[in-house]
Amino acid sequence: MKTSLESDGFELHRAVFGETELESLRVEADHVSVEAEATSVRLLCDRSSLFRSLSKSLKLRSLAGSNRIPVRSILFDKTPDENWPVLWHQDLTIAVAAQADIAGYLNWSVKNGLRHVQPPVSLLSQIVTVRIHLDDTPALNGALKVIPGSHCHGRMDQKAISSFVEKADEVVCEAAAGDVLLMSPLILHSSARSEQPSRRRVLHFEYAIPESLDPNLEWHERSA
Numbered sequence: 001m002k003t004s005l006e007s008d009g010f011e012l013h014r015a016v017f018g019e020t021e022l023e024s025l026r027v028e029a030d031h032v033s034v035e036a037e038a039t040s041v042r043l044l045c046d047r048s049s050l051f052r053s054l055s056k057s058l059k060l061r062s063l064a065g066s067n068r069i070p071v072r073s074i075l076f077d078k079t080p081d082e083n084w085p086v087l088w089h090q091d092l093t094i095a096v097a098a099q100a101d102i103a104g105y106l107n108w109s110v111k112n113g114l115r116h117v118q119p120p121v122s123l124l125s126q127i128v129t130v131r132i133h134l135d136d137t138p139a140l141n142g143a144l145k146v147i148p149g150s151h152c153h154g155r156m157d158q159k160a161i162s163s164f165v166e167k168a169d170e171v172v173c174e175a176a177a178g179d180v181l182l183m184s185p186l187i188l189h190s191s192a193r194s195e196q197p198s199r200r201r202v203l204h205f206e207y208a209i210p211e212s213l214d215p216n217l218e219w220h221e222r223s224a
Helices: 004-008 019-036 049-056 058-064 158-167
Strands: 010-013 040-042 069-078 086-089 094-096 106-111 114-118 128-133 180-183 189-191 200-208
Touching: 004 010, 019 040, 019 049, 019 069, 019 200, 049 058, 049 069, 049 200, 058 128, 058 180, 058 200, 069 094, 086 158
Parallel strands: none
Antiparallel strands: 010 180, 040 069, 069 200, 086 189, 094 114, 106 114, 128 180, 128 200
16 A cells, blocks of 8 residues: 555655754754854755754654665755745755766756766655754745645656646645655645745755665765
């Protein structure tokens, strides 16, 4: 029997973290954000031993799958002053240690000093994204929107995305502080500008099966 994550491309788990845990995570998130002088902070596990331990914890590994390891970590921190919309898209790139000419690995780029590449869909389909909500995120505060089942259609170009969005029904993933959203990077997702903006801190971890990456490449955050 398929899980919601497999069939729909997303799955919301309620009250995974209690208030005591959340307060510790909020304090650390604010510390990292201030130190980085940014509201979107990458390489989170390199910056924080607390978040590195969290990424490896039994709680998150059991949600993502015990055969997967953390390979990317990001803090997103929307505030009333940093209130941006995100258009419909898929998460198609991974961060690796170095570039190599390998069939199926396309569109190499450098973002924030890191090598990124679009890997085969077979690899992307095995990644599980874990999003921990540190604050309440109702629809009016920029909650993530997804289109169930869209992850089953592989990599889409912008024309295909626009056509898909016109015909499909979206779901707004309203979440309370402590809730955890699991999703496939291939699911179409977006978020609107907050109409009632307040803090919306989210810890974003991506988990992958180690052997899914070509042996000539190495995950950038594998050591995390």
